[in-house]
Amino acid sequence: MIVSDLAATLQASPAIFLTAVALLGLAVGSFLNVVILRLPVMLERQWHHQSREFLQLDVPEEQSEPFNLAAPSSRCPHCGHRITALENIPVLSYLVLRGRCSECRAPISARYPLIEVTTAVLSVVAAWHFGFGPQTAAALVLTWTLVALAVIDFDHKLLPDVLTLPLMWLGLLLSLGSVFIDPHTSIIGAAAGYLSLWLVFKLFKLATGKEGMGYGDFKLLAALGAWMGWQLLPVVVMLSSVVGAVVGIALIAFRGRDRSIPIPFGPYLASAGWLALLWGHDLLNAYLRWAGLGA
Numbered sequence: 001m002i003v004s005d006l007a008a009t010l011q012a013s014p015a016i017f018l019t020a021v022a023l024l025g026l027a028v029g030s031f032l033n034v035v036i037l038r039l040p041v042m043l044e045r046q047w048h049h050q051s052r053e054f055l056q057l058d059v060p061e062e063q064s065e066p067f068n069l070a071a072p073s074s075r076c077p078h079c080g081h082r083i084t085a086l087e088n089i090p091v092l093s094y095l096v097l098r099g100r101c102s103e104c105r106a107p108i109s110a111r112y113p114l115i116e117v118t119t120a121v122l123s124v125v126a127a128w129h130f131g132f133g134p135q136t137a138a139a140l141v142l143t144w145t146l147v148a149l150a151v152i153d154f155d156h157k158l159l160p161d162v163l164t165l166p167l168m169w170l171g172l173l174l175s176l177g178s179v180f181i182d183p184h185t186s187i188i189g190a191a192a193g194y195l196s197l198w199l200v201f202k203l204f205k206l207a208t209g210k211e212g213m214g215y216g217d218f219k220l221l222a223a224l225g226a227w228m229g230w231q232l233l234p235v236v237v238m239l240s241s242v243v244g245a246v247v248g249i250a251l252i253a254f255r256g257r258d259r260s261i262p263i264p265f266g267p268y269l270a271s272a273g274w275l276a277l278l279w280g281h282d283l284l285n286a287y288l289r290w291a292g293l294g295a
Contacts, residue, residue: 007132010132011132014128014131017127017132018124018127018128021123021124021127021136021140022120022123022124023120024123024140025116025119025120025121025122025123025124025140026090026091026116026117026119026120027090028119028123028144029090029115029116029117029118029119029120029147030088030090030112030116032115032119032144032147032148032151033112033115033116034069034074035069035148035152036115036148036151036152036155038067038068038069039069039148039152039160039162039163040152040155040156040158040160041067042067042068042069043158043160043162045067074088076101076103076104076106078101078104078106079101079103079104079106081101081102081103081104087102090113090116091113091116091117094108094110094112094113095113115147115151118147119143119144119147122143122147122274123140123143123144125278126139126140126143126277126278127139127140129278134177134179135179135180138170138174138179138180139277139278141170142167142227142273142274142277143274145163145167146270146271146273146274147270148163149163149164149220149266149270150266150267150270150271151267152266153216153264153265153266153267153270154264154266154267157214157264158214158216159214159216159217159219159220159266160216161216161219164216164219164220164222164223165219165223167220167223167226167227168190168219168222168223168226169226170226171186171190171223171224171225171226171227172186172187172190172226174186174227175187175226180227180228180229180277181227181228181229185229185230185231186225186226186227186229187226188225188229188230189224189225189226189227189228189229189230189231189232189233190222190223190225190226191222191225192225192230192233193218193221193222193223193224193225193226193230193233194218194219194221194222194225196221196233196237197213197217197218197221198218200212200213201213201218213265216266217265217266217269220266220269220270220273221233221236221237221269221273224236224269224273224276227273227277228273228276228277228280231284232276232280232281232284234284235272235276235280235283235284235287236269236272236273236276236280237272238272239268239271239272239275239276239283240265240268240269240271240272240273241268243268243271243272244263244265244268247263247268248263
């Protein structure tokens with residue numbers, strides 16, 4: 001009864017609905033900061049542990065201690081001060097503490113509140129676009145996962161399977177209820193997304209002898225294809241390529257970035273995928289009209 005009353009209130013009042021989504025987005029953004037920081041370390045420890053087991057070597061004691069998304073508790077990297085619940089309120093705690101540790105006064109990275117605010121804003125936009133219903137619930141999950149993938153790839157040039165593969169399977173499962181697309185379109189989209197970038201990867205390697213992208217990019221595009229179908233894959237690839245090229249040229253021109261240093265493609269794929277989910281068909285129709293191919 002309480003759940004149904006709450007759902008009725010959220011559906012009847014867009015302002016309350018979007019406010020609730022914003023608050024939820026801030027809380028999830030705080031959790032994503034933990035995922036972004038710890039998941040790559042967890043994977044690295046897992047790989048080291050598996051390698052040592054394969055080589056029949058002893059596992060170092062520090063690696064045998066639990067390290068996951070829940071433990072150990074968050075601490076200041078400078079002095080080891082344990083972050084309390086009151087010091088971990090999204091954005092507000094950062095403002096109250098003026099961006100510094102309450103114990104040693106060392107600066108706290110502004111990236112933490114930035115990710116929280118970004119997650120909240122993207123969540124509100126998705127909720128405003130789709131309205132109250134299952135599409136918004138699904139779009140929020142996609143939004144949050146893409147934020148985590150984009151930042152992890154930016155930091156480590158890594159798109160973890162533990163995020164990309166469940167995202168692909170979720171897209172396929174959602175198609176069974178035609179939340180966004182039908183199963184036929186979803187399955188073809190997943191296959192086309194993976195194979196298209198895989199083919200580009202193989203051709204580039206044959207032509208240059210170098211690997212132009214990672215397998216995580218294939219899996220991410222496969223996941224996006226599962227969510228929105230094969231028809232929007234050209235939009236995703238075009239948007240991500242244009243934005244990636246512009247950012248890459250800007251980095252070389254204004255910051256003197258070495259051209260040999262690889263630029264992660266995941267953040268651009270994630271951004272383009274999010275835009276395509278919300279406005280992909282509008283963008284595709286606009287392009288076709290501009291090219292003289294649409295009505």
